[in-house]
Amino acid sequence: MKKKLVMIVGPTAVGKTRVSVETAKLLDTEVISADAMQIYIGMNIGTAKIREDEKQGIPHHMIDLVYPDEKFTVSDFKTQSGAIIEQLHLNDKIPVIAGGTGLYINSLIYKLNFSNTISDDRVRSELNQLLETKGKVTLHRMLESIDPIAAGKIHVNNAKRVMRALEVYHITGRPFSASNTDFRDESDDYHFVLIGLEMDRQLLYNRIDQRVDDMVSNGLIDEVMVLRAQGYGRNLTSMQGIGYKEIMQYLDHEITLEESVRIMKRNTRRLAKRQFTWFKADNRIKWIHVDPINIDQTLKDVQNYLSERGIL
Numbered sequence: 001m002k003k004k005l006v007m008i009v010g011p012t013a014v015g016k017t018r019v020s021v022e023t024a025k026l027l028d029t030e031v032i033s034a035d036a037m038q039i040y041i042g043m044n045i046g047t048a049k050i051r052e053d054e055k056q057g058i059p060h061h062m063i064d065l066v067y068p069d070e071k072f073t074v075s076d077f078k079t080q081s082g083a084i085i086e087q088l089h090l091n092d093k094i095p096v097i098a099g100g101t102g103l104y105i106n107s108l109i110y111k112l113n114f115s116n117t118i119s120d121d122r123v124r125s126e127l128n129q130l131l132e133t134k135g136k137v138t139l140h141r142m143l144e145s146i147d148p149i150a151a152g153k154i155h156v157n158n159a160k161r162v163m164r165a166l167e168v169y170h171i172t173g174r175p176f177s178a179s180n181t182d183f184r185d186e187s188d189d190y191h192f193v194l195i196g197l198e199m200d201r202q203l204l205y206n207r208i209d210q211r212v213d214d215m216v217s218n219g220l221i222d223e224v225m226v227l228r229a230q231g232y233g234r235n236l237t238s239m240q241g242i243g244y245k246e247i248m249q250y251l252d253h254e255i256t257l258e259e260s261v262r263i264m265k266r267n268t269r270r271l272a273k274r275q276f277t278w279f280k281a282d283n284r285i286k287w288i289h290v291d292p293i294n295i296d297q298t299l300k301d302v303q304n305y306l307s308e309r310g311i312l
Contacts, residue, residue, distance in 0.1 A: 002191040003089045006311060008098040008302075009034075009105055009279050010197035011272035013207045015290045015298070017050050019197060020098035021058050022299050027094055027311070030059040032081050034099025034108075037241050039065040039072050042227060045220045046243030048211065068227060068238035078107040085190075094311060102278040109192060111185050123170050127163040142166060149177035193309045195302060196285040198276070199292075207292070208268045212243075216261060221247055242267045 006027070008020045024031050033039075037047040041064045050060060061084045066072045081097075081104075088095045097108065131139055136159040143162050144151040150165045165176035186192075199207075224247040232239055234248045243264055250260040279285060288301045306312045 003189060004094045005190045006094060006096045006193045007105060008195050010100060011275040012100055012268060013211050014197045014199055014204060016098050016197055017054060019302060020096050021056055023302055024058045024096045026303060029093040029096055030088060031096045031098055032084055033060060033062040034097050034101050034104040036101040036104060038063050040068050040238050043068060045215050045218055045223045068232045069236055074103050074107050077104050100275045109187060111187055123167050127166055131159055139163060147175035147177055150175060193311055194285040196279050196287045197290050198287050199290040204272060205269050208272060209265050212261060212265045212268060215243060224248060242271060
C-alpha cells in the first residue's frame, strides 16, 4: 500500500508555516520542510525559518542540516526526507510536507533518478561563463542538439536545469533524459494529497514587503555580518539567497541600505511569482484561499479537503 503524504505548497509569505503546523496538530504528526534555504545552519532571519514558539510543539525535520559552505543536493533531500517519511509511517503518522522549493517537492512526487548525476566544477564553471556571455537561448540550443527529449521538457528560461542537463551529458556521455526517464511519472511509493495556498496577489506582495521590513528590524544585517565573520563569502550558493545577497552588497558599500531593502522586496516578489507559475502547472493541486484576517476559514477548508480525500 502506498504511504500517504500531505503536501502544503505555495509562494513565499502565503502562510504555509501556520497552516502546516495546524494541519500537523490535526493529524497528530510531524512536519518535513521542503525549503532549500532553511537547510542552512545560522541562516534564520533571512530564510524566515520557523521559530520554536511557532512550532507549537510539533517536530520539524529537514531544517538546519548543513553549514552555509556545505553542499546539499535535491538527491540528498530525497534520500533524507524519504527516511523520515518511512519512520513516521512506521509510527502510523502521515507526514506533512511543507515548502515552496519545487524541485524538492518533485523529488518526492516523481521518479527522478539522481544516482548518476555527479558534478564537475570545471564543466559547471564553463557553462556559467557561456550563460553570461552567450545567454540562456544558446544553452538551450546546445541541449536541443544533444538531448532533444530533455530540451523539450525543460523551459528555455530554466537556465539552471538546462545547465544541469548539459553537465550530466558532458560528465557521463549519456543524455540527461536517459537518467531521468520518468520525468513526469508519479512515484509508486506515495499517495499524495496536494494542497496549494494562494491569496490576492497585491495582498501577498504587501505581506512580502512587511516581512522584509521585519527581517531588517529583527537583525538580518547582524545575521549577515556574523556569517561573513565566520568566513562565508558572497560566492557561496547559500549566500546568494534573497536577503543575504542584497545585505552583502550593502555591507560592501555597493548600494545603500534603502536600495538593498528595495531590491530584496522586488526579488522576493519575483520569487513568489515563479513559485506560483511552478505549482500552478500541476492540476492535481487543490488550491485553497488564504485570508489572513480569517485564517480559521482557511484551516477549515484544509480540514474539509483532507476529509474528502480520506486523510481524516
